[in-house]
Amino acid sequence: MKNRIKAPLTAVAAALVLSGCNLLDVDNPNSLVEESIRLEAAANGVANGSLQLVSNAISDIWEGPSVVADELDWIGSRDAWGSLDQGAIDDPNNEFLDSAFPTLGRGVWMAQNAVEILAGHVAENPGVDSFEKDYARSLMFRGLILMVVAESQQDMTFSYKMTDGPAVSSGGAVIGSEGNEIPVASMDAVMDVAISSLVDAKTRFAALGEDDLELNATALLVRAESSEEIMGARNSVGGALDFADAIPYANELIAAASGSDWKFNLNYSSASSGCDLCGNISDRKENQFDQSLVTWDASNDVDGIALQDPISGGDDLALINAMDQFRGGSYLDAGTAFVPLTVTSARLAHVVVAEHELANGNGGPGGAFEAAINALRDIDDSDAGHDFTSGGAVSDVEALQHSRRVNTLLQGLRLQDMYRWGLEPGSDSAPDARWQPGATASTSPGTMLPITIIEIRANCNLNGQGCSG
């Protein structure tokens, strides 16, 4: 009888032991492991991943400053947008700033990680165009996201996996993994890294004969170089800026665009992802085009244009162009989240050139400023009747400020312009749509987005715990 018991027990035990190892070794078909993304076969996927996360980050991070500025008004249910509308830009607990910050952080990290991985492939495979191209793309995406960080953030951290990075403002911040560190002692330094990445990308695209990509890098350099100057000017009210470093790139872009409405867009679709900024305006309707721009009906839908073109006296064509793009058709439509975001454009190059001319005393009738403004206006309507005439009812400064507003709408630039030109929202009547007297945007103009609470609590450099041990 003992054998009768022992036999099945032994069989079961043996089966468990023999099968156990295999049973516990479970494949994961859903994800790649660390080693796999460093394979050469994954190079293109890494570069594309960088693009995707950078695109997500930008569509997240631009909405807050747009609400603080006079581009968007809060109309929905979530009152943290209302706080931003009232000018509370530096609240690290604001839910929308706090939810956008991780997306931004992840985009920055992935962009840098892609550069590091692709640099390795290029080094080990010299002369292989596919690696060179993906490397140059990764450099461009890193330049793009660091440019947005420098423009949008008051301060920033750069961590690596479980190693917490210090805030840029505290000194000692570096971008990149061990062995690839790039020191960034200020937000200006962050912009410098962005610009050097874009220059490197532009050079590599040129070497590869990738003209379209090179033009993208050129256009981004227009923005990056001009933004760096704006960053230095946003804490006090001033006039036109020189933009000397941006001008060569601007002229190059204008020449390449040859009068067309050339834009560098980040695209979104159901195949990749939606644009958060676009979806909140079009689909969820938490925010709406500002009432200083458009009129609303009883349902808070857009039913007309409020901001007229001061030069033509009619509807502003550049404004309509930008809003139509946001709605994926007519600005009166409901729209979707699957519409492109413009990052830089020939329009921006024109206004940069125009401001440069104004800063250099070339305003007035028949001056270079007037010509630059009209070159810009010709994109929407080349009829002479649409042209700006300096010295008329609309001053050069007003023409510049209006042109910049409508031609860079919802591109993350307006708030800095409001700061540097001393403009405040307040003329519209949307609920809460004005900066409160105690709000940071009122009391400390120039303030940009904070490092938010999710990072503050998690980062040993910021949470008071210290990072030793």
Add this chain to the structure above:
Amino acid sequence: MTSSTSERLTSGMLRGAVVLALALMIGWSPAPAAAQATGTLVGTVRDAATQRPLEAVQVYIGGTGIGALTNAAGRFLLLNVPAGEHTLVAELVGYRSGSQTVTVAAGQSVVADFGLQQTAITLDQIVVTGAGIATEKRKLGNTIATLDASSLENAPISDFSQMIAGREPGLVALPSSGYTGEGARIRIRGSSSLSQLNEPIIYVDGIRVNRQAVDGNNGQGNPSRLDDIPPESIERVEILKGAAAATLYGTEASNGVIQIFTKRGRAGAPSFSAQADWSAISVPTNRMLPVADYIGRDCEEVDCTDPGDAATLAEIQGRMQDRFGVSPGPFEPFEADLIPEMLSTGFNQTYSASVNGGSDAFQYFVSARIADEDGPYNPQQNFPVVEALDVETDTNRRAAFTSNFTVIPNQKIRIGVSTLYSDMEHHTPDNGNNIYGVFSSILMTQLRRATTQSETGEGSNYYGNPAFATTRENMYQQNFVNAQHFAGSANVGFTPTDNFRLDGTFGIDFTSDDAVAFRPYKWALDGFSGSTPDGNRSVEEYRSREITADLKGSLISNFGDNIENTFLFGGQGFLRQNQEAGGSGSVFPGPGLETLSALANEGSFESWTRVTQLGGYLQDQVGINDWVFVTLGGRWDANSAFGEDFSTAFYPKASISIVPSQGLDWQNETFSTFRVRGAIGQSGLQPDAFAKFTTYSPAPSEEGPGVQPSNLGNDALQPEVSTEWEIGAEVGLFNDRWSVDATYWDRTVSDALVARQFSVTGGFTAEQLVNIGELVGSGFEVSLRGTALQREGFSLNVFANTAYLSEEITSLGGAPPLKTGGSYPRYRNFLVEGYTPGAFFGATTADVPIPLNLDGSCTVPSEADALAYFATPRSPSDFKPLAPANSDFGEPISGQYSSNNCGEGLLLSYLGKPTPDFAGSFGFNMSFAQNFELNTLFEYKQGIQNQDLSGMFRRANAVIGRNTPRAAELGSIMGDPTSSAQQRLDAAVAWANEIEGLSPMSGMNGVYDAGLIRFRELSLTYRIPSDIVEGWGLSTATLNLGARNVHMWIFGDYTGMDPETNVIGRCNGGLDCNFLNSTEGWSIPIPRRFTLSTRVTF
């Protein structure tokens, strides 16, 4: 032939057909005829007090192996009883066993009836779960609760969750909301994990089954997989409450174990049972505040034009007159009781039937159930029918089939086969925290925006919805799921000798969910919503397969007359595989198209996980003189979540049970039974598959496929360990007519898995599990039951229980506090060291005369300054309250205030905790007038706070709220040009103290004491006398009137409609599922149900 004879013949033919069909199914043939030197024993077993026939009483002749269970009429039949004198025994849990001597003559039938006396203590009850083999409770040092389904057959319950709710101290079923078909979350002794699903693991007839929520649905709570199991098919439920009892279940058992035993066949002729239930379902509206508004609100802002503008005023007054029959002046509040218009009386009909029978060698039990419920949500009654669009309903249709077959080919082998099949179709409207929810849209309405109804839709805003979509538009969004569930198991018991037994169980549990969320083309027929006006669709298909293989053996040895040793060994393997696939997109090209492939924008997804667990255990129990029992054991587990490098986790256990009243010369009738016990044990919880590895997931870009950081990875990941000890005692009083059961328990979860948020600029923004936390809990559970009064034809049994729970996060291992809801500020439950998991933190109003931040300085204004400020009309949007400033989850900063845009401190005062200090139930069972029975159950919670989130929205939100009567009153005073400065100031102070909330003052005026008693169950049963029903060819017949959720008393200052509803309902894990508790958000209150039932057996 008389009609009754005809009926009996028909009945007999039916029985014969069923038996024949069943026999053909498994190739069974009747047992040979009995030998002639035997006789027959028949009889009826009744409750001695009430004379109610008792079902499932085990009646047997000691030492012969001859026995049977009574049927629904209390009758038993023992065949082939050897002629001679025997001792006949009748045993049933909850009753003292009865015995009598009978003499059986060959070929004769002897009648032996029993009247059993109720007992309140059940130490001899046989249990299986956690013990490895069938064991009397008195031998176990740990608590194990047993729920006898037969005791609940008259209770007004319609699903498994209701069946276990309120029955056992320490076990709570947390409802979702009042929509039909939503499941409940089950928690035993609070939370034993900071990150993993806190649901107990569930076994049905020895195999592990899916314990999750049914997938899909856009809103609050999903149906529960536990409710796939029809209550009528359940014989009993055994509940292990924690690690001390559940050690043998190893990894995954920290939250306790619930094992369901389905009914089995009994030898004898086929016995049929049929039941029909009809229920009316009605939502209580007594705590629904009317919607209030006033004209002039749109003009409170500084830039507004004249609120008294005659044309504007006349237009609004005209609309209000047409719509609500009122013509309010400027700043004159008015009300309408709109919210109940969403609701009407729902209806449920449920039909079930079963048959059981068999022979000594083969028994069967087969049951079927169909339930169809159309819930109380019914907004379409207020609108004309739109032919082109379907209104979504709250309906739930379930069909379930169960079977149990037992084959006993010889005395050494017993084979059991069990199956469960369930099929469900569930519809629910968009609900919960959802801007497109139907109920939420009417909670957030603003009367002044309302229009009269337009049948064409365009331009109509019947309820005055301020944003997102009209209530009517929301009605046409579809959410439905089709779900199937199959569980099948085979068990073979082999008993080669009297003292050795082997058991093998193999089974598979398979679930399938197909969930759809869908907006049809041009769903927004009022032209209000701009969200995907051309429709969208999301489809999710979820398949889960769980395989159980279980082998165990037991060897019982006796050492002398005094010591019995029971050695137990076993091994288990579980293989769980989940597959998920689906797609979503938007923009249909035209009406009538309703598939993903028709969409203009469409994306898809697919994922797959598999988890393998292998374990083995050993246990030895020594019984000394049959009243002292010591048990030692341990379990080893390996799990694929930790990869091949991980060896095994080991969980030990030890327990002792001493029953002095059995072992000593115990003659005390007052303290008639006494037992003390103690147990300590461990079990674990492991994370999901792949949590250990650093991974990158797909991130398709516009320029091609890409990858993105996904899981940060942690090589050192291991299961968290829950160590629990408990001590307790059971006392039987007054000859066991009363019993007291008390247990104190203490639990420490070490190496607790914390979902740690690392720096989000480190690339991996998702939290990573790390074994760094510690969570402690303790509590006591006391239950009292007994017979208060007993006389001929009348008895009154009462019961009461309470469970005290204390929990604290003692360490997060340096990780930052975790907040439910991510960055969403309205959810205020946090995990913070030193506090109860899920504790509420947020803003409170400063305790100063004028708690207002009027100039952005965060200082308390002087009365003069405040009066100057309110010299002109103001909107509540113009100012914010002052709140005490706190350090980060620490103490208030003395004398410092915070608000929006100013102040150094944070708005993080401790506001309360979402779990009760005390929870329990009480009630009584009364039998009277021979055939009547009245049952009640009350549940209560004390020492608990709730957040009234929908109330906060209704009070405070500038865009979609401020519509409660008080908010309208205060707002109108502040905005009215005719108010005085003092009136406006007083209103503003009241606003700060009562109304203001939401961000940036999240938590303010939202968290309140919410202790309650709920009259959960009431039922009156009439048992039609047997002499009548026998005339109908039946064995028993009962009529039952039941009511559920009869009434609720709230003892705190809670402002919401129903604190038992929660913004997160039945869910499948994660921080919110575990700890986003006691937050009422846009829920339909839990409805009352009135049920008429009839049940017959034959």
